[in-house]
Structures are given as C-alpha cells and as structure tokens.
Amino acid sequence: METVVDIHQLKKQFGSKAALDDVTFSIRKGSCFGLLGPNGAGKSTAMKILTGILPADGGSVRVFGLDAVRQRQAVQRQVGYVPQEITLYDKLSATDNLKFFGGLYGIKGGLLKTRMDEVLRETGLLDRANDPVKTFSGGMKRRINIACALLHQPKLLILDEPTVGIDPQSRNHIFDMIRHLRDSGVTIIYSTHYMEEVEALCDDIAIIDRGKVIAQGHLQDLFDHFAQKAVYLETDRPFHPESFASIKKSYTRDRGWVLETDQPLSVMRSILDRNEADQSLKINAIEMVKPSLEDVFLSLTGTSLRD
Numbered sequence: 001m002e003t004v005v006d007i008h009q010l011k012k013q014f015g016s017k018a019a020l021d022d023v024t025f026s027i028r029k030g031s032c033f034g035l036l037g038p039n040g041a042g043k044s045t046a047m048k049i050l051t052g053i054l055p056a057d058g059g060s061v062r063v064f065g066l067d068a069v070r071q072r073q074a075v076q077r078q079v080g081y082v083p084q085e086i087t088l089y090d091k092l093s094a095t096d097n098l099k100f101f102g103g104l105y106g107i108k109g110g111l112l113k114t115r116m117d118e119v120l121r122e123t124g125l126l127d128r129a130n131d132p133v134k135t136f137s138g139g140m141k142r143r144i145n146i147a148c149a150l151l152h153q154p155k156l157l158i159l160d161e162p163t164v165g166i167d168p169q170s171r172n173h174i175f176d177m178i179r180h181l182r183d184s185g186v187t188i189i190y191s192t193h194y195m196e197e198v199e200a201l202c203d204d205i206a207i208i209d210r211g212k213v214i215a216q217g218h219l220q221d222l223f224d225h226f227a228q229k230a231v232y233l234e235t236d237r238p239f240h241p242e243s244f245a246s247i248k249k250s251y252t253r254d255r256g257w258v259l260e261t262d263q264p265l266s267v268m269r270s271i272l273d274r275n276e277a278d279q280s281l282k283i284n285a286i287e288m289v290k291p292s293l294e295d296v297f298l299s300l301t302g303t304s305l306r307d
Contacts, residue, residue, distance in 0.1 A: 001028055002028070002029040003026045003027060003028060003029065004027050004028070004029045004063065004064060004155070004156055004187045005025075005026060005027040005033075005050065005061075005062070005063055005156070005187075005189070006026045006060075006061075006062040007023060007024060007025055007026070007046070007050075007059070007060070007061050007062075008024050008059055008060045008061075009022045009023070009024055009058065009059040009060070010022070010023040010024070010046065010049065010056055010058070010059035010060070010061060011023075011056060011057045011058030011059050012042070012045050012049065012054065012056055012057050012211075013057050018211045019042045019045045019211055020042045020045055020046060020049075020056075020059075020211050021210075021211040021212050022059070022212065023042065023046060023059070023208065023211070023212065023213055024059075024213065025206045025213055025216050027187060027189065027204070028187075028203070028204065029185075029187055030182065030185050030186075030187055031182070031187060031188070031203040031204055032178065032182050032187075032188040032190055032201050032202045032203055033187070033188065033189050033190065033202060033203070033204050033205070033206070034190050034191070034192075034198040034201070034202035034204070034205040034206070034219075035047070035189055035190070035191040035205075035206055035208065036191070036192075036195075036198065036205060036206070036207045036208070036297060037207060037208035037209055037301070038209060038301050041208045041209050041210065041211070041301075042208050042210075042211045043160070043191050043208055044083075044084065044160055044191070046208070047081070047158050047160055047189065047191065049061060049068070050063065050068060050079070050158060050189075051075075051076065051079055051081045051158060052068060052069075052072040052073075052075060052076055053081075055069065056069065063075045063078070063079065063156065064078055064155065064156070077105075077152065078154055078155045078156060079154050079155075079156045079157075079158065080149035080150055080152070080154035080156070080157045080158065081149055081158045081160075082145055082146050082148075082149045082157070082158065082159045082160060082162055083160050084160040084161040084164065086141050086142070086145055087145060087148070088133050088141060088144060088145060088148075089133065090132065090133050090134035091132060091133075091134060092132065092133060093129065093130050093131055093132055093133065094120065094125055094128060094129050094130070094131065094133060094136075094144050094147075095116060095120075095129045095130055097133060097144065097148060098116045098119065098120070098144075098147065098148060098151060099112065099116070101148040101149075101151055102115065102116065102151050102152075105151055105152040106152075107151060107152060112151075115151050115152075115153070116129075116151070119147040119148075119150045119151060120147060122147070122150065122177060122180075123143040123144060123146060123147045123173070123177070124143065124173055125140060125143060125144055125147065128140065137166075137167065137170075138165050138166050138167075138170075139166035139167045139169070139170025139171070140170065142162060142163065142164075142166050142170060142174070143170060143173065143174065145162075146159070146162060146174065146177070154186070155185075155186060155187065156186070156187045156188075156189070157181060157186055157187070157188045157189070158188075158189045159178075159188065159189065159190050159191065160191045161191060161192055161193070162174060162190075162192070163192065163194065163197065171197075175197075175200065175201060178190070178201055179201070190202055195292065195293040195294040195297060196292075196293075196294075198219075198293055199219065199292070199293050202219060203218065203219070204216070204217065204218055204219070205217065205218075205219055205222060205293075207296075207297065207300055207301070209300065209301045214300050214301070215296075215300055219293070222293070222296050223291045223293075223296065226296045226299055226300060227291030227292075227295055227296050227299075228248075228249075228260045228291075228295065228299070229260070229261060229262060229263075229264045229288075229289075229291070230258050230259055230260045230261065230264065230288070230289040231258075231259045231261065231264050231267050231268055231271075231286065231287070231288060231289060232253070232256055232257070232258055232259075232285070232286070232287050232288075232289050233256050233257045233259060233271065233283065233285070233286050234254075234255050234256035234257075234283070234284040234285040234286070235256070235257075235281045235282055235283050235284060236282045236284060237280065237281055237282050239257055239281065241257065241259055244259075244267060244270055244271070246261050246262070246263045246266055246267050246270070247259045247260070247261050247267060248260050248261055248262070255284075256284075256285065258289060264288050264289075265288075268286055268288070271283070271286060272286070
C-alpha cells in the first residue's frame with residue numbers, strides 16, 4: 001500500500017492547550033480520507049501543519065516522502081488547500097481571483113489561461129467567469145474557492161468544511177468533483193461535520209478528539225468495531241423492552257423504539273413470536289437498524305456541546 005501522507009506522533013501546543021498530542025495516521029494514495037472531530041479537536045491545526053502554514057512542535061509529517069517542514073516549498077507545489085473560510089476578493093471577478101492565485105503558484109501566460117478555463121468548467125462557473133465574486137451565492141463562492149486550489153493540479157487536495165452553508169445543487173456538484181478527482185488519482189483529505197457526506201465519499205477515516213486520534217480505519221471496520229447493533233420497532237400498543245433480556249438499551253425515535261442489542265436477529269424473532277402468540281403488540285414495522293457514522297462518532301466523542 002503506497003501512502004501519500006505519513007504523520008507520526010505529531011504535537012502542537014497553543015499556550016497550555018495541547019491542540020495535537022502524539023497524533024499518528026497515514027493516508028493511502030488515491031483515497032478520500034475523512035478527518036473528523038468535534039469543534040476544537042485539532043483537525044484544522046493538523047491540516048495547516050500539513051500545508052506548511054503552521055509549524056509543528058514535535059513529531060514528523062511526510063507528504064509524498066518529503067519532510068513537510070524542511071521541504072515545505074516542494075510539498076506545497078503538490079498540495080491544494082481549501083480552508084474553511086472563504087479566501088476570495090469579493091470585488092474582483094472569478095477570473096481575477098484565479099489570476100491572483102495562479103500567480104502565487106507561479107502559473108503564467110497560456111498555461112494559466114488554460115487552467116483557469118479548465119477549473120471554471122469543472123466547478124460549473126465558466127459562464128460567470130467575469131462577474132464579481134460578491135454577486136455569487138454561497139455555493140458558488142465555495143466552488144470558486146475550490147477552483148483556486150486546483151489551478152496547479154495538486155496531487156493532494158485538502159478540504160476543510162467545503163460544503164458549509166451551501167445549496168444542495170452545489171453540494172452535489174462538489175461531490176461529483178471529488179469523486180472525479182479521486183478516480184483520476186488525486187488523494188483527498190476531507191474534513192466536515194456532516195457525517196452523511198463522509199459515508200458517501202470517504203474510504204478511510206480518523207476521528208480526533210481533544211488532540212488525540214481515538215479511532216481510525218476503514219468505514220466498515222469502524223462500524224463493525226464501534227457501532228451498536230439495534231432493532232427498530234413500531235407498534236400501536238405499549239411496548240415493555242425490559243421484558244426482553246437481550247435488549248441492552250432502548251429509546252424512542254420517530255414513531256417507534258430503537259432497541260440496542262448484540263443479538264438483533266434473536267430479538268426480532270422473540271418480538272415476532274410473542275406477537276404471533278398473543279397479538280399483544282400489533283406491530284406496524286420491525287427492522288434491523290443500519291449503523292451510521294454519526295452513531296459511531298457520538299459514542300466515541302460524547303453528546304455534550306463543544307463550543
């Protein structure tokens with residue numbers, strides 16, 4: 001397995017707070033890697049160290065085999081970074097913004113013109129190329145923000161909350177772009193609070209909390225290891241989960257009950273057998289609950305607010 005990013009025992013301190021505390025993970029070439037965590041967990045700090053924006057206080061970061069500190073410029077030539085904040089000049093047109101960022105990457109002349117047309121087409125903004133960015137919707141600004149990071153054809157693209165506050169059409173367009181880039185060999189780091197996006201896009205995941213990696217691996221492996229199996233039941237009559245020994249925990253959801261258990265098939269069979277025997281439940285629906293990344297995330301990081 002060829003890796004693009006290798007982070008080992010990464011440390012970063014801000015005053016008395018450890019933003020990153022011995023963070024270690026690697027990212028496979030050509031994968032979409034989900035970097036998750038509550039607010040203040042250390043995700044953005046890790047991404048800024050990867051791009052050379054912030055120095056690390058300890059540990060090592062290698063990108064394409066290069067030391068991200070000592071060979072920062074060589075690394076930056078291969079990395080595109082889309083920060084959470086929109087980094088555009090509102091009074092300038094999309095084209096002028098792209099010219100500015102192209103200059104920062106050292107792209108000029110005919111190559112810059114070609115690349116501007118290509119990224120505008122990829123982001124669906126070719127027809128708005130000469131309009132001021134201040135006239136763009138939130139989704140269009142997000143897309144041109146991504147276009148700026150794609151100008152130099154990076155082999156590693158880092159996306160920090162790229163779909164915050166945008167419309168469904170822009171979100172779907174960004175998803176299609178990400179899949180196309182991944183299929184063309186670009187490695188992607190994707191950070192978001194929208195768990196369903198990670199399930200739709202990412203191959204491997206690391207969850208960071210309080211500066212530490214608390215879980216990492218393939219999405220299905222995290223489900224197998226951390227997700228609680230459960231049964232969903234809807235009934236017109238009162239249900240008493242305590243009468244079923246295999247049910248570990250129960251709570252209401254929508255119009256029914258979620259019954260957490262290590263033996264979902266056995267619980268379903270017991271409920272159906274009891275209903276068939278005395279019709280005491282009058283079941284409207286019963287099914288196994290598909291595990292979700294949100295359930296895994298909350299079970300690992302807790303449900304209390306992080307502001």
